[in-house]
Amino acid sequence: MEVVEDIVIVGAGIAGLTTSVGLHRLGIRSLVLESADTLRTYGYAFALWTNAWKALDAIGVGETLREKHNRLSRLVSTSAISGLPTAELSLEGGHEVRRINRKVLIETLSNELPEGTIRYSSKVVHIQDSGFFKLIHLSDGTILKTKVLIGCDGVNSVVARFLGFSKPSFPGRASIRGYVDCKDGHGFEPKFLQFFGNGVRYGVTPCDDHGVYWFFTYIPSLQDTDIEKDPAKMKQFVLSKLGNVSSKIKAIFAKTDLNNMIWSQLKFRHPWELLWGNISKDVVCIAGDALHPMTPDIGQGGCSALEDGVILARVLAEALTGKLSGVIQDENAEEVEHMRITSGLKKFAKERRWRSIKLVSVAYIVGFIQQSDGIVISFLRDKVVARFLAGLLLKMSVFDCGGLIHS
Structure with a gap:
């Protein structure tokens, strides 16, 4: 059985649901495929930093989540060897940090979507080219024909492999x-x-x-x-x-x-693979952990997935509703739309490539220094660069993904 869909998002995690909600806000329908038979709400909690709240506000759910989670006032780093604080930074003055229950976030995002948007028990087993479309083969025998394929299917992403990415690496932790x-x-x-x-x-x-x-x-x-x-x-x-x-x-x-x-x-993607890899190709792209799996040391995994979702929804809406410069509009409509989509996803890839490289690299370096038990590095960490390392968490959160529509 072959079913035609305009936009298919693989994975009902943070990136996938954010993208779908963003598109829904802009009047564009998408189908989200989830391999599990229910929402994946495990994981307990994670920090959402300033950049994440900008993304949540862009899709209209920020205030709902603020009501349920306390705002944090300070970041305190302490040596587990001496028991003494090594750095303390204020989280006020333009910064917003809250520790969010993952179940609440996922359910809040899913509740914003029209009924039937998420298709459960839908495991992707094969992706195939078909002219201007992609054919998505599911384990139950269903074949979906789509104009746009977005992979938000985590560290073991089928879509990332289709684009030529290797499996994420193990950092030894x-x-x-x-x-x-x-x-x-x-x-x-x-x-x-x-x-x-x-x-x-x-x-x-x-x-x-x-x-x-x-x-x-x-x-x-x-x-x-x-x-x-x-x-x-x-x-x-x-x-x-x-x-x-x-x-x-x-x-x-x-x-x-x-x-x-x-x-x-823990898993992460090598920065050089992000530098040379195909974040998008034709009408296919990846986002969230499928794109930039990183170690948790700067708390930006979920935050950057939210950024991805807002930017991806914006560029797709522009591609599907706008005009493509330099293209004669009376050409074959299907070909023109295909070119618009391809151009929009390239724009997304360009916007996210260097941001992803920076986050993955900084997270790895911070984790290496903070977790080292070598005498020299431990001394430098606790006595010299403790405040700098703590400050990197704030610095990486200073990013605005923008709204769903360019102002």
């Missing part, structure tokens, strides 16, 4: 994340607390008056390669690595329910 619901209140100030030392990096941040999110990244060794299979061992491993920090911080990790932790292997 893993992550454990958890969430604690303190029914009587957690007592934490609205601060982003992060800790470094002895080869680990971790952080604790309140999401609202009751929820606290934590993350923990480390370099796996032969002794702890199987902890992801046993939550009890995973929790004990984290507790053993916290170092010299307050009992209040340790208590958050200790009271985490075993079912509220998740382990993952």
Whole structure:
């Protein structure tokens, strides 16, 4: 069975849903394919920085999310070796940072879409050229014929492979994340607390008056390669690595329910692959983690996916509704539209290439320095460049993706 669609987005994650909502705001319908049978809301929480809030405001959901999450006032970096603060920065004065519940974000975005926009249990198994169109073969035998194909299908993206990208690389680090619901209140100030030392990096941040999110990244060794299979061992491993920090911080990790932790292997895309790779080709492009998987060290994975979605919706709307300079408009309508779409996606690729390269590179370097346990680098991190490294998180968030329509 062959079904014709104008725009198909693969993946109902942050980038895919943001793009679809943006297009919907502009009066353009899209179909979002999700391989799972429900929304993928796992992952607990992540930080949304200033640039992300600009994107959320552009698609009209910023205020809804602000009502449910507390604004953070300061970023505090502390040595897990000495227990002493190494840097403290204000998050006020033009910066907006909140720790967001991922489930709330995904559901908020999906609720903005018309019923039937997301097609669940739709796994893409093959992509095929067909003149000005692309044929998308699904595992259930359905074939979708589309004018535009957008890959927002994560680090193992089928669409990215179609464009010639290799699988993301392993930076030699893993992550454990958890969430604690303190029914009587957690007592934490609205601060982003992060800790470094002895080869680990971790952080604790309140999401609202009751929820606290934590993350923990480390370099796996032969002794702890199987902890992801046993939550009890995973929790004990984290507790053993916290170092010299307050009992209040340790208590958050200790009271985490075993079912509220998740382990993952970190992935990133080499900057040179982003430099030379085809972010777009013909009527196909990629966004979000399919484009720029990065380590979590500057908190820009979800934020940059939101940027992608707004920019992609804007350039596609311009391509589908505007005129293409230098093209005689009485030519074959199908060919003209194809040229418009191709040109629009090239524009998106041009806008996002260097931003993606910068974010992936800075995240990797910051993570390498912050998690190093070498004597020299540890000394420089804690005594010389601590404030600079913390400031990079703010600097990378100083970006405005613009609105859905160019002003």
